[in-house]
Amino acid sequence: MPPVVDLSDGDLARAVAAREPGSGGLAEGELYRRFAPRVRLYGLRHLRDEDAAADLVQQVMLLTIEKLRDGSVRDADQIASFVLGTSRMMARDVRRQEWRRSKLRETYMPPPAPETRHGGELLDLDRLDACLARLAERDRLVVLLTFYAERTPREVQQELGVTEGNVRVIRHRALQRLRACVMSREEGP
Amino acid sequence: MQPCDAPLSDEMLLVYWLRETSTDETDQIEAHLFACAECAARLERTASLGMGLNELVRQGRLSGMVSPALLNRLQRDGFHLRLYALSPGDTVPCTVFPGDDFVAASLHADFSGVRSVSLSVTAPDDSTLREFEDVPVSGAEGELVWALPAAVVRQFPSMRLRLTLTSAGQDRAVLGEYVLDHSAFDPASG
Numbered sequence: 001m002p003p004v005v006d007l008s009d010g011d012l013a014r015a016v017a018a019r020e021p022g023s024g025g026l027a028e029g030e031l032y033r034r035f036a037p038r039v040r041l042y043g044l045r046h047l048r049d050e051d052a053a054a055d056l057v058q059q060v061m062l063l064t065i066e067k068l069r070d071g072s073v074r075d076a077d078q079i080a081s082f083v084l085g086t087s088r089m090m091a092r093d094v095r096r097q098e099w100r101r102s103k104l105r106e107t108y109m110p111p112p113a114p115e116t117r118h119g120g121e122l123l124d125l126d127r128l129d130a131c132l133a134r135l136a137e138r139d140r141l142v143v144l145l146t147f148y149a150e151r152t153p154r155e156v157q158q159e160l161g162v163t164e165g166n167v168r169v170i171r172h173r174a175l176q177r178l179r180a181c182v183m184s185r186e187e188g189p
Numbered sequence: 190m191q192p193c194d195a196p197l198s199d200e201m202l203l204v205y206w207l208r209e210t211s212t213d214e215t216d217q218i219e220a221h222l223f224a225c226a227e228c229a230a231r232l233e234r235t236a237s238l239g240m241g242l243n244e245l246v247r248q249g250r251l252s253g254m255v256s257p258a259l260l261n262r263l264q265r266d267g268f269h270l271r272l273y274a275l276s277p278g279d280t281v282p283c284t285v286f287p288g289d290d291f292v293a294a295s296l297h298a299d300f301s302g303v304r305s306v307s308l309s310v311t312a313p314d315d316s317t318l319r320e321f322e323d324v325p326v327s328g329a330e331g332e333l334v335w336a337l338p339a340a341v342v343r344q345f346p347s348m349r350l351r352l353t354l355t356s357a358g359q360d361r362a363v364l365g366e367y368v369l370d371h372s373a374f375d376p377a378s379g
């Protein structure tokens with residue numbers, strides 16, 4: 001049997017389901033390594049909360065492994081679809097739990113600083129700050145209105161007097177520049 | 190990591206992350222992302238930039254020109270903004286107090302026919318401290334807001350800052366001159 005990292009998603013799911021001697025734990029670890037980041041992104045996109053996304057990862061991956069072990073996943077080759085479907089179902093529950101938790105947090109605790117990663121590595125906020133300052137004012141504003149103020153291109157158009165199409169172009173290019181700047185570690189800001 | 194045979198474009202990943210996709214598009218993109226580690230990793234890079242930007246603001250590190258919508262969002266999120274409103278020719282005494290998160294100067298002018306402007310910030314010795322080029326303005330009745338983190342302003346000595354707003358483009362007409370008469374931060378104030 002090839003190392004678990006070389007297995008296709010389907011073969012990996014079968015390895016978890018079969019719990020072959022010596023491979024069960026490794027296969028589960030690899031399944032987690034492969035899918036947990038995708039579930040986390042799904043959670044962040046839909047729940048916009050690091051804690052809620054982390055909860056979602058734990059719940060989805062636990063259920064996925066349980067269902068593989070008890071034979072409930074009928075087609076192991078469709079494991080990605082199974083994980084996505086489970087994420088959708090559980091995100092609804094997490095959303096309800098998170099709503100209750102956020103009410104408690106607002107009352108008793110300051111929000112924790114989220115851990116932002118870039119390509120698997122922690123994002124250097126100082127560098128991002130410097131890179132943001134290097135953008136043209138128009139581009140910087142579009143980026144901040146988009147990500148922080150969560151404005152649509154239409155709303156940014158009204159705010160800045162730039163056409164909607166232009167907003168999309170500016171946004172796309174500004175993000176490319178930011179990404180390139182953040183990744184060029186050897187070059188000072 | 191398996192190579193992707195039909196990678197999603199950066200723009201598609203961005204609009205997905207910003208929740209600008211239709212339900213059908215969202216379903217298709219998610220089906221792809223869960224089956225494709227490469228595109229999921231690319232989405233993570235976009236997402237982390239967005240979250241990093243939010244974290245910068247959350248840490249009070251927003252600096253530069255801000256729009257009214259950005260200003261509203263900051264206030265909605267509970268940031269304490271000390272806002273000084275200036276009309277052309279105004280000299281306004283200003284300072285920063287304990288508890289302030291940002292200090293902002295709201296510059297009013299007649300922006301009729303002007304699409305973008307430049308702002309120059311000059312020190313008492315006439316040296317230029319900051320220059321902002323090609324700042325978009327949205328209407329004749331608009332305002333332009335220059336914001337600084339309060340933590341930065343607390344380091345400033347007492348001084349008079351001259352702000353000059355000019356229209357961008359060839360004519361470079363002066364739209365307004367303003368003076369911020371800044372008093373150094375007094376920790377006992379407030």
